[in-house]
Amino acid sequence: MLPACHIPSRLEAGTDEAGRGCLAGPVVAAAVILPDDFSHPWLNDSKQLNEKRRNALRTVIEQEALAWAVAMVSNTEIDEINILNASILAMHRALAALKITPGAIIVDGNRFKPYRDIPSQTFVKGDGRFGNIAAASILAKTHRDEFMVCIHQDYPYYGWDKNKGYPTKAHRAAIEQHGPTPFHRMSFTLIDPQLSLF
Numbered sequence: 729m730l731p732a733c734h735i736p737s738r739l740e741a742g743t744d745e746a747g748r749g750c751l752a753g754p755v756v757a758a759a760v761i762l763p764d765d766f767s768h769p770w771l772n773d774s775k776q777l778n779e780k781r782r783n784a785l786r787t788v789i790e791q792e793a794l795a796w797a798v799a800m801v802s803n804t805e806i807d808e809i810n811i812l813n814a815s816i817l818a819m820h821r822a823l824a825a826l827k828i829t830p831g832a833i834i835v836d837g838n839r840f841k842p843y844r845d846i847p848s849q850t851f852v853k854g855d856g857r858f859g860n861i862a863a864a865s866i867l868a869k870t871h872r873d874e875f876m877v878c879i880h881q882d883y884p885y886y887g888w889d890k891n892k893g894y895p896t897k898a899h900r901a902a903i904e905q906h907g908p909t910p911f912h913r914m915s916f917t918l919i920d921p922q923l924s925l926f
Contacts, residue, residue, distance in 0.1 A: 738830070738831035738832045739761055739794070739828060739829075739830050739831045739832075740761065740830060740831065740832045740833070740834060740860060741759045741760065741761050741795075741823060741826060741830035741832070741833050741834075741860065741864075742759070742760050742761075742762075742833075742834050742835075742836075742854070742858055742859070742860025742861035742862070742863060742864045743757060743758065743759040743760075743819045743822060743823060743833060743834070743835050743836070743861070743864050744757065744758065744819075744835070744836040744837075744854075744855050744861050744864040744865040744868055745757040745758075745815045745818055745819060745836075745868055746774070746865065746868035746869040746871075746872045747868075747872045747892070747893065748811055748815055749894060749895070750892065750893035750894050750895070750913070751893055751894070751895050751899060751900075751903070751912060751913060751916050751918055752803065752876075752886065752888065752893040752899075752909065752911045752912045752913065753803060753872070753875065753876050753879070753888070753892070753893040753911055754800035754801055754802050754803060754806075754818075754872070754875065755800065755801050755806060755811065755814050755815050755818050755872075756798060756799070756800045756818060756868045756869075756871055756872035756875070757798070757799055757800070757801075757815065757818035757819040757821065757822045757864070757868050758796065758797065758798045758799075758822050758863075758864040758865070758866075758867035758868040758871070759795075759796065759797050759819065759822040759823045759825075759826055759830075759833075759864055760789060760793050760795070760796045760860050760863040760864045760867060761793060761794040761795040761796070761826065761828055761830055761860065762789075762792075762793055762794065762859055762860045762863060763792065763793075763794055766792060766793075766859065767859075768785065768788060770784070770785055771785065771859050771862050771863065771866075772855075772856060772862055774855065774862070774865040774866045774868070774869040774870075775855075775865075775869075776856070777866070779873075782866050782869060782870050783870055785863075785866050786866055786867060786870040786871075789863045789866060789867060790867070793863065794828060795826045795827045795828040795830075796826070796863075796864075796867060797822045797823070797824075797825035797826045797827075798822060798825075798867055798868065798871045799818050799819075799821030799822040799824075799825055800818060800821075800872070800875070801814040801815075801817050801818045801821070803911055803912065803913045803914075805817070806913050806915065807913055807914050807915040810915070811913075812839060816839065816840060816841050819835065819840070819843075820841070820843050822864075823843050823846075829846075830846060831846070831847075832846065832847045832848070832849075833846055833847070833848040833849075834848070834849050834850075834851060834854060834858060834860065834861060835848060835849070835850045835851070835854065835861070836850075836851065836853070836854040836855045836861045836864070836865065837850055837851075837852065837854070838850050838852050872892070873892050876888045876889070876892045876893050877889045877892075879911055883909050883911070885902045885905070885906050886899055886902045886903070886906075886909070887899060887902065893911075895920075897920070900918065900919055900920045903918045903919055904919050904920075
C-alpha cells in the first residue's frame with residue numbers, strides 16, 4: 729500500500745499523464761490531492777492494474793479525494809509543441825483546474841516546468857511510490873481510455889477500443905491501409921518502416 733501523500737501537511741498534489749507514447753489522441757493528465765489518511769489496498773501505478781481495478785479505483789478516488797482534476801492536450805497541440813511540452817502543459821492544466829490550490833506538487837518522471845510559485849519535485853517511477861501520483865495516473869489513464877473508446881465509434885478501423893491509440897502492429901497497418909485520421913499525431917512516425925518494404 730502506498731502512502732497517501734509525500735508531505736501531507738502541505739496539501740500536496742500528485743500529477744501524472746497518460747498517452748505519451750500513442751500515435752493518436754490527446755495526452756491526458758490528472759492532478760490529485762488525497763486526504764492524509766487515504767488508503768486503498770489496490771492503489772498503485774495504473775500500469776500495474778487491470779482495467780476493472782482501475783475503473784473501480786477511479787470511482788473511489790473521485791469520491792474521496794480532497795480535490796482532483798483531469799485535463800488534456802490535443803494531438804494538434806502535441807504536433808505544435810512536441811510531446812514533452814504537451815505532457816507538462818496537460819499537467820499544468822490539471823493543476824489549474826483543482827478546486828484547492830496545493831502547497832506542493834510531486835510529479836511522476838524526471839521533467840517538469842515550474843507551476844506558479846508552488847514548490848515541485850519530480851520522482852522517477854513516482855506512480856509506484858506515492859499514493860497521490862498513483863491516483864493521478866489512474867485518473868489520467870481511465871479518462872483517456874474513455875475518450876479513445878468514444879472516438880473509436882467514428883473511426884472503427886484503428887482498434888482504439890482495444891489499443892487506445894498505442895502503436896500496435898494492427899494500428900500501424902490500419903493507418904497504412906486507411907490513412908491517418910484527424911486524431912493522429914502527424915509529428916509521430918505513424919507507419920512502421922518495415923510495412924513499406926512489402
